Amino acid sequence: MEEVRFNPSVNTQRHEYVIDFVKTHKPKKVVDLGCNDCSLLRKLKFHREIELLCGVDLQSDSMKKKMHELAPLPTDYLQPGASPLSIELYHGSVTQKDARLRGFDLVTSIELIEHLHLDAVELFTEVLFGYMTPGTAIVSTPNVEFNPLFPRMHGFRNSDHKFEWTRAEFQSWALKACARHGYEAEFTGVGQAAPHLHLRVGFCTQIAVFRRLSRGGAGAPAASCGDSGEIFSYKLLYSVSYPSLCDNNVLRGCLVSEVLHWAYQLSRRRTTTEDGDDGDDGEEGWSHTAPDRAETEPTDEFEESVFDGEGTHGWEDVKMTSRGQLESYRQGRCVCVPLRRVWSCCPRIRDLSGSLARLRLFIADDPLVRLSQDGFAVVLDEGEEVSEEEAENTGRTDPACHHAVEEEMWDSL
Ligand SMILES: C[S@@+](CC[C@H](N)C(=O)[O-])C[C@H]1O[C@@H](n2cnc3c(N)ncnc32)[C@H](O)[C@@H]1O
Numbered sequence: 001m002e003e004v005r006f007n008p009s010v011n012t013q014r015h016e017y018v019i020d021f022v023k024t025h026k027p028k029k030v031v032d033l034g035c036n037d038c039s040l041l042r043k044l045k046f047h048r049e050i051e052l053l054c055g056v057d058l059q060s061d062s063m064k065k066k067m068h069e070l071a072p073l074p075t076d077y078l079q080p081g082a083s084p085l086s087i088e089l090y091h092g093s094v095t096q097k098d099a100r101l102r103g104f105d106l107v108t109s110i111e112l113i114e115h116l117h118l119d120a121v122e123l124f125t126e127v128l129f130g131y132m133t134p135g136t137a138i139v140s141t142p143n144v145e146f147n148p149l150f151p152r153m154h155g156f157r158n159s160d161h162k163f164e165w166t167r168a169e170f171q172s173w174a175l176k177a178c179a180r181h182g183y184e185a186e187f188t189g190v191g192q193a194a195p196h197l198h199l200r201v202g203f204c205t206q207i208a209v210f211r212r213l214s215r216g217g218a219g220a221p222a223a224s225c226g227d228s229g230e231i232f233s234y235k236l237l238y239s240v241s242y243p244s245l246c247d248n249n250v251l252r253g254c255l256v257s258e259v260l261h262w263a264y265q266l267s268r269r270r271t272t273t274e275d276g277d278d279g280d281d282g283e284e285g286w287s288h289t290a291p292d293r294a295e296t297e298p299t300d301e302f303e304e305s306v307f308d309g310e311g312t313h314g315w316e317d318v319k320m321t322s323r324g325q326l327e328s329y330r331q332g333r334c335v336c337v338p339l340r341r342v343w344s345c346c347p348r349i350r351d352l353s354g355s356l357a358r359l360r361l362f363i364a365d366d367p368l369v370r371l372s373q374d375g376f377a378v379v380l381d382e383g384e385e386v387s388e389e390e391a392e393n394t395g396r397t398d399p400a401c402h403h404a405v406e407e408e409m410w411d412s413l
């Protein structure tokens, strides 16, 4: 019989199964048991709906070799995620409890259980379903019925395997765990044989997806391990937090970067006065006096009418309603760009800050931004511009530029 080959590899297919599950169910807290060299974690970290991503393994060497690849990339600083992300790696055995891993939304155990002796599988089952009590769990293991399709293989698929189960054996273990701990399970797999063989041999890798039944619901007994206090049996090997917009300092950095970028852009644009006069000194388009505060800071009604959040008024409305009110103006050798104008031009600034008042609060004390005395305009020194190089160094780039940097990074990986 010709040896079966998978493309993509069955390992990749297992990881893709988990990733698809994450995309669909959007768990916030995920732990990968038996994470080995963190290869699944390195893929999962890009799914920013996850806020806490953990890995556990008995062998620390493989984790240590690759754990630094879990660190944030430069792009994570340029475009911080909207929600936080922490990654933690633990050295320990899945047969032991650790309070830090309780109550997760998703636990994955990919090709782990067959590396445990059967008495350790019992302990693991208790720890996983009775103590960790995740909302969902994905457990995969080889399906021994598929092995005849590997004619050159003798014994188990790996010398460290303590057993390999048939579909019936795997399902029996899973259903017992469900009955004891209040879960339900569905069975599937990855790595499919030719259609005429599939029914007979099943998937190469068998997968059980467990879902915890609601507490107090039928078949949901109390956790069998009981609440045995705070147990910390794992050693924390690695921990990293990603920059996120939930951190006020990161949010301020992003707002400052956007405000400066837009203020420079707007300061370069020619403006005309209300009557179309472009000034008497040859410097076309500049107002030379600070407008009344009322001019740069239209009324609340104005703000409500233009920024009612319903998307009924576009930028065209702003130009019409505020003609003559949102112009940049000169003060001495400086150019002042009304903060409201910056706000009007950049949806990202509006999204990030929520309101003009909040924007002002956020950036007012930042040393990179100079606001006018009344706090209503960004003050730029004449001729001050952000060079391409400077923009890259400070991250003061427009979104298109972020994407270019990101693409470049991906190409180099
Ligand atoms: C085949 S590898 C798992 C591969 C990995 N899950 C993946 O998807 O790429 C099995 C892993 O389980 C780990 N392991 C074995 N016994 C363990 C235990 N009692 N507790 C935690 N990890 C264990 C091994 O060190 C090894 O890294």
Ligand SMILES: [Mg+2]
Pocket: 111, 112, 114, 115, 158, 161
């Ligand atoms: Mg294995």
